[in-house]
Amino acid sequence: MSLWQSISDQLRGEIARGKWPPGTRLPPEAELAARFGVNRHTVRHATRVLADEGLLYSRRGAGVFVAATPVDYPLSERVRFHRNIELSGKVPGRTIDAIMTRPAGDAEAEALGLEPGQPVHVAEGVSLVDFKPVALFRSIYPAALVPDLPAALRQHDSVTQALRACGVADYQRLVTRISARTADAVQAGKLQLEPGDPLLRTEGLSQWQGQMVERALTWWAAERVTLTLPHQLS
Amino acid sequence: MSLWQSISDQLRGEIARGKWPPGTRLPPEAELAARFGVNRHTVRHATRVLADEGLLYSRRGAGVFVAATPVDYPLSERVRFHRNIELSGKVPGRTIDAIMTRPAGDAEAEALGLEPGQPVHVAEGVSLVDFKPVALFRSIYPAALVPDLPAALRQHDSVTQALRACGVADYQRLVTRISARTADAVQAGKLQLEPGDPLLRTEGLSQWQGQMVERALTWWAAERVTLTLPHQLS
């Protein structure tokens, strides 16, 4: 792990544990650099990443500050459902309705950079927060890249862990598309909503070492979740 | 303007004009640095910003590539409705239903970092793409910071221009929150939808020189727009 990553993780932990409450100013970059025994650029790299995530913001001449607003479901470049939910102090969960392997459709093939008809794993289920349903998901993976994923998904609680078991260590979200639809009867039933209630639909494409590894479709119960986008401050 | 900004703008323009089609590799960083007469770090800063916007992605050891997928409405750190729409080759527009100045409510005051009761300007209207309504907006600004904004909004076509006329040169989006609702009769009428149709609701907070300058509430006709989040690749 790179230096800036470990510094970034350490600061994130300190902020989470309340060592730096919202609104407080962090020590100056030079001081942090001395504390971690690195160059000031390395500290800047670490704080820039945290600013990307929305935890920090910087003001030229003034300092680097801890952001005030806690977020609900941050869509940052590394989207991890379990970790996101755990960080907000709730209990993540998941049920799986179906896991299958079948030829890719046209849209799926294009999204994943495959030829139509090549095999993909598909997992469908419900995401839970504090044991209540918040979202339906349908995730699609190239079978050639992660042949043993179906077994791994059954074995592990989180997608991140299952992918790691298949050798995909650190995938990153390339893009997220957001739209909204109303729930049909089936969706409403699974999410304990009424038909016609609004759903947030996200389509996320994730990459690992230059290859597309996941196309994740998620339908969120809009009344139970707010997606937040932390933006960077350059 | 900083060097990395002008390089970033120039590359963005060349990509938009098709000089570097999707999928092609850009010249190596060293070559770009020589071309622009700057250090390699400066080129990296510029390309990192474009990667944040989703236009580029980099693969260690391989190169920097132009992303394949065009995006619809990118919610990057500098959200500009007019520019976004123009870049996608369509005609942006706007009607204003009301501009008023009134004391801030509690939620507005907190979002903008004001005391409740301090005056804010409020602008409400409809955003158009190719002369068809796509979104309702309600934008709120601290009156003390931009006292002449109401006149400027009437005079200019875009919020960006109006704010610049009031001395706010380069505001940045701090955070965007996304949720979904169904349209009521009034919203449906203004957006030429049916009541009950899904709306995407975004709340954006923007900052300029450490001060909150805008709280923008937008209700998008979900069937007419897809919001996209380009993520960064570190």
Added chain:
DNA sequence: GTGGATTTGTTCGTATGTATC
């Protein structure tokens, strides 16, 4: 398949500019 060249990623050092306090 291997080795060398290429290319991006990380880290250091240094200097100057600019906004804030």
Added chain:
DNA sequence: AGATACATACGAACAAATCCA
């Protein structure tokens, strides 16, 4: 006005991943 602190930009070196002969 001076000190502090972040922003920008330069240069150098090495690591790590990729690519190609």
